[in-house]
Amino acid sequence: MAGLYFEDFEIGQVFEHPITRTVTEMDNVLFSALTHNPQPLHLDEEFSKGTEFGQRLVNSLFTLGLMIGVSVGDTTLGTTVANLGMTDCRFPKPVFHGDTLRCTTTIAEKRESKSRADAGIVLFEHRAFNQRGEEVAYCKRSGLMKKRPTA
Numbered sequence: 001m002a003g004l005y006f007e008d009f010e011i012g013q014v015f016e017h018p019i020t021r022t023v024t025e026m027d028n029v030l031f032s033a034l035t036h037n038p039q040p041l042h043l044d045e046e047f048s049k050g051t052e053f054g055q056r057l058v059n060s061l062f063t064l065g066l067m068i069g070v071s072v073g074d075t076t077l078g079t080t081v082a083n084l085g086m087t088d089c090r091f092p093k094p095v096f097h098g099d100t101l102r103c104t105t106t107i108a109e110k111r112e113s114k115s116r117a118d119a120g121i122v123l124f125e126h127r128a129f130n131q132r133g134e135e136v137a138y139c140k141r142s143g144l145m146k147k148r149p150t151a
Contacts (some may be wrong), residue, residue, distance in 0.1 A: 003072075003079030005121035005148040006110065015105040017070045022100040023058050033061040058095035063137045065076040070103040076143060081119050082143040093136045100131045108140065119144050 032042045040047040041057050048056040064086075095101070109123040122145050128137040 003077035004075055004145075005079050006122065006145040007148050009075075009107045009110050009122050009145070010106055011110060011129065013107040015020050015071065015074050017074055017103045017105065019070050019073070020026075020100055020102045021066060021070065023062075023066070023095055023097060025056075025097045027062055028056065028058045029095060031065075032059050033058075035061065041044060051096055053096075055091070057118070058097065058099070060091045060095075063091065063095050063101070064089060064130060064139060067103050067126050067137050067148065068141060069122070069138070070128075071105045071126060075105060075124070079146045081116075081144040081146055084121065084144055086139050086141045089137075089139040091137050093128065093130065093134045099150075099151060101128045101136065103128045113144065116144070118147050121145070 028042055037059060039059075041051065041053075042059050043056070045056060046113065048054070049077075104127045106125040106126045106127075107122060111121050113119045113121055123145050124143060126139050126140045126141060129133055130136050
């Protein structure tokens with residue numbers, strides 16, 4: 001597997017994910033439609049012109065999913081048992097169509113699982129930045145991670 005096992009993570013370790021992604025209008029409209037979110041801030045250009053942003057905003061849940069998704073190949077691909085939760089999600093700057101996002105992950109904490117001898121819990125801090133280096137998203141994610149298999 002490409003993912004890291006519980007033992008491979010170190011507190012303070014930082015991953016600068018090499019994958020970047022330019023967010024498109026199609027991403028935003030399709031995600032909003034798939035999740036039954038009719039918010040005009042995401043879908044209606046004329047409505048959005050009258051807001052403080054002057055244009056449509058990218059759905060923040062798309063941004064959250066993209067930020068976490070970008071991290072998978074470098075960290076948890078095939079070694080995650082389950083996500084246990086996400087906290088402290090925030091979106092300090094808006095994301096617009098055409099913004100290019102890059103992401104980082106920092107290992108904030110880790111501990112042995114109390115209920116599973118074959119797994120441990122890792123607290124990931126994910127951040128996304130636009131092409132101007134502005135932080136556009138942040139969250140903490142707890143993952144139940146497999147331990148390295150024993151022979």
